[in-house]
Amino acid sequence: MGAFTGFVKGTRYTSVPNAVLGPLLxxxxxxxxLKCTLRxxxxxxxxxxxxxxxxxxxxxxxxxxxxxxxxxxxxxQEAVCGGVTRAVARGTLLEVRDRGKEAAHIRxxxxxxxxxxxxxxxxxxxxxxxxxxxxxxxxHTESRLNIFTxxxxxxxxxxxxxxEELKEAEATYSWRWIRDxxxxxxxxxxxxxxxxxxxxERWSEEGKEHGExxxxxKTAGAQEHLRRYGPLxxx
Numbered sequence: 001m002g003a004f005t006g007f008v009k010g011t012r013y014t015s016v017p018n019a020v021l022g023p024l025l026x027x028x029x030x031x032x033x034l035k036c037t038l039r040x041x042x043x044x045x046x047x048x049x050x051x052x053x054x055x056x057x058x059x060x061x062x063x064x065x066x067x068x069x070x071x072x073x074x075x076x077q078e079a080v081c082g083g084v085t086r087a088v089a090r091g092t093l094l095e096v097r098d099r100g101k102e103a104a105h106i107r108x109x110x111x112x113x114x115x116x117x118x119x120x121x122x123x124x125x126x127x128x129x130x131x132x133x134x135x136x137x138x139x140h141t142e143s144r145l146n147i148f149t150x151x152x153x154x155x156x157x158x159x160x161x162x163x164e165e166l167k168e169a170e171a172t173y174s175w176r177w178i179r180d181x182x183x184x185x186x187x188x189x190x191x192x193x194x195x196x197x198x199x200x201e202r203w204s205e206e207g208k209e210h211g212e213x214x215x216x217x218k219t220a221g222a223q224e225h226l227r228r229y230g231p232l233x234x235x
Contacts, residue, residue, distance in 0.1 A: 037083075
């Protein structure tokens with residue numbers, strides 16, 4: 001194979017979640033999983049939301065992926081199946097089955113906002129094989145992310161001033177609370193850290209169903225958060 005000569009003028013770029021090029025890149029130790037993840041991200045991005053999923057059958061016939069995994073033990077198709085299985089277990093991909101276990105009826109989606117929304121909107125009779133965050137990958141999720149990468153994934157660039165507030169919140173609340181607060185704020189279309197901090201404040205004072213009790217450290221009390229951000233209902 002000849003040496004790559006570089007990207008030509010006008011080369012198109014594909015959007016990739018920050019975590020894939022950061023914590024996940026350090027964690028993924030399977031070439032098949034990495035290649036499957038990147039290929040699926042690329043294909044779904046090119047579709048621009050028209051069909052935010054790809055079937056396993058399509059993936060098993062994808063020439064780029066098959067050529068890239070041709071030297072894997074067991075052959076390329078077996079490597080694809082193994083890579084997808086790892087990615088689903090890790091939580092980067094979602095798997096939805098339609099009517100049966102055949103490859104044509106297995107849909108793969110990226111585990112992002114669009115993918116989760118599409119998975120929930122699937123027709124009756126389809127089975128969500130992996131939860132949005134599989135129970136057996138909970139430890140992986142908590143170890144690879146922190147509040148800074150979470151913020152950037154949801155909202156974009158992080159300012160130095162805001163970073164200090166996020167650092168304080170990370171030392172104050174459990175990871176599960178922080179993660180759930182981000183999701184709740186997004187579902188309500190309140191895309192701001194101030195709103196998220198008020199959710200955490202409310203949970204700390206009133207308790208949170210399915211969450212741990214308490215939540216505040218000695219360094220930050222409820223009155224201090226209330227003084228800074230006001231009641232939850234105000235923006």
